[in-house]
Amino acid sequence: MNLSPAFTDDLIQGAYFLAALLFIVGLKRMSSPKGARVGILWAGAGMLVATLITFLWPGMHNFGLMLAAILIGGGAAWWSGKRVAMTAMPQMVALYNGMGGGAAAAIAADELLHPEGLGRAALTLAVVGAFIGTVSFSGSLIAFGKLQGLINKSWRFKGQQLVNGLVFLLAAGHGVMIALGYGHGMGPVVFFFLLSLLFGVLMTVPIGGADMPVVISLYNAFTGLAVAFEGFVLQNPAMIIAGMVVGSAGTLLTQLMAKAMNRSIGNVLFSNFGETAAAGGEVSGSLKPIDAADAGVMMAYGAKVIIVPGYGMAVAQAQHKVWELTQLLQSRGVTVKFAIHPVAGRMPGHMNVLLAEAGVPYDIIADLEEINAEFPTADVALIIGANDVVNPDARNRKDSPIYGMPILDADKAKNVIVIKRGQGRGFSGIENALFYMDNTRMLYGDGQEAVARLIQGIKTLD
Amino acid sequence: MIDGFIALYIFMLAGFTGYEVISRVPVILHTPLMSGSNFVHGIVLVGAMVALGQADGPVEQIIGFVGVALAAGNAVGGYVVTERMLEMFKDSGGKRGKA
Numbered sequence: 001m002n003l004s005p006a007f008t009d010d011l012i013q014g015a016y017f018l019a020a021l022l023f024i025v026g027l028k029r030m031s032s033p034k035g036a037r038v039g040i041l042w043a044g045a046g047m048l049v050a051t052l053i054t055f056l057w058p059g060m061h062n063f064g065l066m067l068a069a070i071l072i073g074g075g076a077a078w079w080s081g082k083r084v085a086m087t088a089m090p091q092m093v094a095l096y097n098g099m100g101g102g103a104a105a106a107i108a109a110d111e112l113l114h115p116e117g118l119g120r121a122a123l124t125l126a127v128v129g130a131f132i133g134t135v136s137f138s139g140s141l142i143a144f145g146k147l148q149g150l151i152n153k154s155w156r157f158k159g160q161q162l163v164n165g166l167v168f169l170l171a172a173g174h175g176v177m178i179a180l181g182y183g184h185g186m187g188p189v190v191f192f193f194l195l196s197l198l199f200g201v202l203m204t205v206p207i208g209g210a211d212m213p214v215v216i217s218l219y220n221a222f223t224g225l226a227v228a229f230e231g232f233v234l235q236n237p238a239m240i241i242a243g244m245v246v247g248s249a250g251t252l253l254t255q256l257m258a259k260a261m262n263r264s265i266g267n268v269l270f271s272n273f274g275e276t277a278a279a280g281g282e283v284s285g286s287l288k289p290i291d292a293a294d295a296g297v298m299m300a301y302g303a304k305v306i307i308v309p310g311y312g313m314a315v316a317q318a319q320h321k322v323w324e325l326t327q328l329l330q331s332r333g334v335t336v337k338f339a340i341h342p343v344a345g346r347m348p349g350h351m352n353v354l355l356a357e358a359g360v361p362y363d364i365i366a367d368l369e370e371i372n373a374e375f376p377t378a379d380v381a382l383i384i385g386a387n388d389v390v391n392p393d394a395r396n397r398k399d400s401p402i403y404g405m406p407i408l409d410a411d412k413a414k415n416v417i418v419i420k421r422g423q424g425r426g427f428s429g430i431e432n433a434l435f436y437m438d439n440t441r442m443l444y445g446d447g448q449e450a451v452a453r454l455i456q457g458i459k460t461l462d
Numbered sequence: 463m464i465d466g467f468i469a470l471y472i473f474m475l476a477g478f479t480g481y482e483v484i485s486r487v488p489v490i491l492h493t494p495l496m497s498g499s500n501f502v503h504g505i506v507l508v509g510a511m512v513a514l515g516q517a518d519g520p521v522e523q524i525i526g527f528v529g530v531a532l533a534a535g536n537a538v539g540g541y542v543v544t545e546r547m548l549e550m551f552k553d554s555g556g557k558r559g560k561a
Contacts, residue, residue, distance in 0.1 A: 016508075023502045024479060030495050030548075031487040037548040040498055044541050047504060051537075054508040060515025065527050069514070070507075073531030074538040081542030086550075092543055093497050096504075100536035103506045106529025110513040110522050121466070186521075220500055223536075227506045228473065234509050235464055237472065242505040244476035249484040249499050253492065342489060349492030356490075356550040367489040 008056050015053035016238035022046030023242050027249070033362055050238055073099070086357040087314045090216060090347040091147035097220050098140025104133035104226035105193065111233055112178060112189050120179075122233045127175040129229030131196050136222035138200030143215055146204075147346055155205045161270060164202050171195035203269065210311070210388065212346045214257045214268045221250025253348055260342035260368075262394075262405040290441035292450065295417050296457030302379030304335040306371065308410055309351050310344050312385015312421065316447030322384065323358040325455050332458075337364050339371040339381075339408050341389035372409045381413035383434075385420075385447050391432045401430060416440040419450045494551065497544040504537025 003011070022042045029039030055063070077096065084092045108130030115123055145151040174192040182188075207215055224246030231239025258265045299305050307326070313319060326336045338360065344351045355365060366374075375381060383390055390410040393400040410416055411434050418435055420442060434440060443450050464472065487495050510533040514526030 019505065023505070024483060027480075027495070027498060027502065028483050030491060030498050031483070033488075033491060033551045036491060036494060036551055037545070040494075040501070040541065040544045040548055043498065043502055044545075047501070047507075047537055047541070050505060050508050051511075054511045057512055057515060060512065062514050062517060062523060062526065065523060066511055066514055066530055069527045069530035070534045073534035077535040077537075077539030078542055081539045081546070084543065086547075089493065089497075089543060089547070092539065093493075093500055096536050096539035096543070097500050099532040099539070100500070100503050100506050103510045103529045103533035103536060106525050106532065107506070107509050107513045109525045110517055110529070113522060113525075119465075121469075217496055220496055220503075223506075224499070224503045227503045227509070228476070230506070230509055232464065232469055234512055236509055236512070237464060239505055239509050240464070240469070240472050241476045241479075242502050244473055245480035245483070246499040246503045248477040248480035250496070252481055252484050253496060256492075340489065342492075347493055348496055349489060349494070352490040353493045353547055353550070356547070362490050362551065365490060 003056070005058060008058060012053050012056060013237075015049050016236065019046035019050035019238045020241040022049075024245060027245065085317075086319075086354055087317055088148070089353060090212060090345070090350060091144045093347060094140045094143040094147060094216050094219070097216070097223050098137045098144065101133040101136030101140060101219070101223040101226055104223065104230045105130050105137055105196075107230045107234065108133065108226075109189065109193065111230075113186070115181075118233065123181070124179045125229040126233045127179045127192075129226040129233070130193070131171060131175055132222050132229070133226030134193055134196035135200035135203065136219045136226060138197045139204040139215070139222075140219045142201055142204040143207075143212060143219065146209060147212060151205075160202075160206060164199070167195060167199045167202060171199055207269065209346060210343070211261075211268050213343050213348050213350070214254055214261070214265065216347050217250050217253040217257055218265065218269075221247050221254060224248075224250055257343055257348055260406060262402075285436035285438065287435055287442050288440065290417065290443055292443060292453035293457040293460070295441065295443050296454050297461065298415055298417065299329060299334065299380050299382065299454070300332055300458045300461055302334055302415075304337070304374075304378045305329060305380045305382060306337050306339050306375060306378045306410070306413065307382045307384065308339045308341075308386050308390055308408055309355070309384045310341075310386025310389060311346060311350075312387075312419075313447050314345055314350065314354055314385070316385065316449075318384060318447035318451050319354040319358040319360075321448050321451040321455065323355070323360050325451055325458075326360065326364075328455055328458055337366055337371065337374070339375075339410070340365060340367055341386070341408050342368060344386060344389055368406060368408060375409045375412040378413040379415060381410040381416045383410060383416065383418040383420075384451070387432055388430070390434050391430065392437075393430065393433050396433070410434060411437060411440075414439065417443055419443045419445065419447055421446060491551070494544055494547045497540060497547060501537065501540030501544050504533060504540050507533035507537050509533075
């Protein structure tokens with residue numbers, strides 16, 4: 001094409017401006033369920049425009065490689081994204097997020113290998129972005145491995161904090177050296193990236209599954225910041241704005257998640273929670289089993305049932321059966337509501353997505369603040385695969401490791417039915433006092449199969 | 463040129479924009495929102511393209527290639543899963559989504 005350089009530049013900058021605008025408007029639209037879908041379409045349009053116009057960037061070569069990389073990376077992601085089950089969404093989000101972090105790190109690597117022409121500020125931000133992006137990359141991959149079940153252990157050892165601290169200091173020291181211009185060439189840059197990769201792994205490995213909502217949103221924020229910083233290095237305002245918007249949004253979400261567990265972000269990342277938790281003291285009472293037919297009767301003849309789903313429902317893929325049960329109860333005139341704890345599942349809002357997949361209308365889904373006042377009026381609270389988020393010890397026992405965490409007051413319902421695979425403890429390793437209460441009955445079995453038995457039991461009533 | 467204080471202003475305003483835009487999102491949309499913002503930082507793709515476009519020699523080319531592939535994965539994957547999730551939230555009429 002024969003466009004004048006000035007015109008090309010205007011075209012590119014104009015397209016980036018449009019992209020940034022569409023991203024912000026798109027995210028804004030996502031704040032209500034009805035407009036949300038339009039929001040992602042707009043953001044997608046912005047991305048498409050920005051990507052296409054970038055081919056006009058002056059002085060570029062390697063177009064063949066570029067197209068091949070886009071086809072390979074985009075194709076693989078398209079294929080996996082279309083196929084992934086809703087229950088596996090947390091690890092997919094972690095994976096895509098890690099890829100973004102890795103891309104930001106790759107940009108930084110290319111810039112740091114020929115840093116000529118970069119000013120002090122650009123060099124510093126390139127290094128900081130490289131570190132954050134790399135940590136997000138390796139950390140997200142570990143999170144993916146954990147959620148996917150590839151890594152089953154939370155690897156912890158004595159003096160872990162010290163080792164992590166040393167690795168961090170080494171990486172930071174190297175980063176400072178490179179930023180000051182003492183570390184040119186391949187050696188120091190490679191070593192710096194290796195240290196950053198290692199730090200991301202070490203930081204994520206000890207974190208347990210139930211803390212993943214915090215970790216995933218934190219790394220999302222990390223990648224955003226890394227993109228913003230590399231955007232400054234490349235003088236690309238679209239990257240700065242989009243990255244920064246995501247960075248602060250992710251930070252906000254991370255804070256919300258940590259608050260829902262009554263812990264600080266630092267505590268989630270560095271406390272080795274669960275390992276150190278005391279046995280939680282003795283509980284009085286016993287576990288009282290119930291069979292599905294009796295449990296079905298309790299719900300079918302009640303006026304109001306509140307269902308509390310947790311990660312166990314996702315594992316058992318029970319969401320469709322749960323909706324079937326809900327419809328059956330509704331057809332008998334029972335009011336059914338869902339109570340969702342903010343950190344139920346493995347990423348923010350995980351349960352809502354699963355219920356939406358099954359077709360549960362969102363107006364019967366309530367969050368913690370809305371629903372807690374309603375538990376005393378419920379005839380049955382049905383707990384499916386949730387544990388710590390309904391443990392009344394969080395309210396009552398000052399010595400409990402989860403004391404102070406906001407919980408769903410399921411124990412205040414007239415009857416509580418707990419669907420549980422076995423007699424094991426929750427993630428935190430603490431006994432759940434709810435299970436031992438006088439008005440609690442345990443329905444043992446895999447979530448999906450247990451709900452199927454409930455449905456069967458209710459159907460035979462007619 | 464975006465430099466010095468101009469850059470600072472952009473960082474600050476974009477930061478507050480993100481905070482404000484997100485702060486009113488209801489809990490039920492937390493996942494699509496996180497996934498949506500995950501998609502938005504896929505804009506790193508344009509940076510990775512420029513980096514690869516200016517890369518010389520095999521080492522820089524390989525790094526650039528990996529960067530573009532990862533960034534494209536971020537953008538495309540983020541879009542696909544977000545769109546799939548929001549499709550399910552589209553209406554409240556109890557219409558069944560596809561498994």
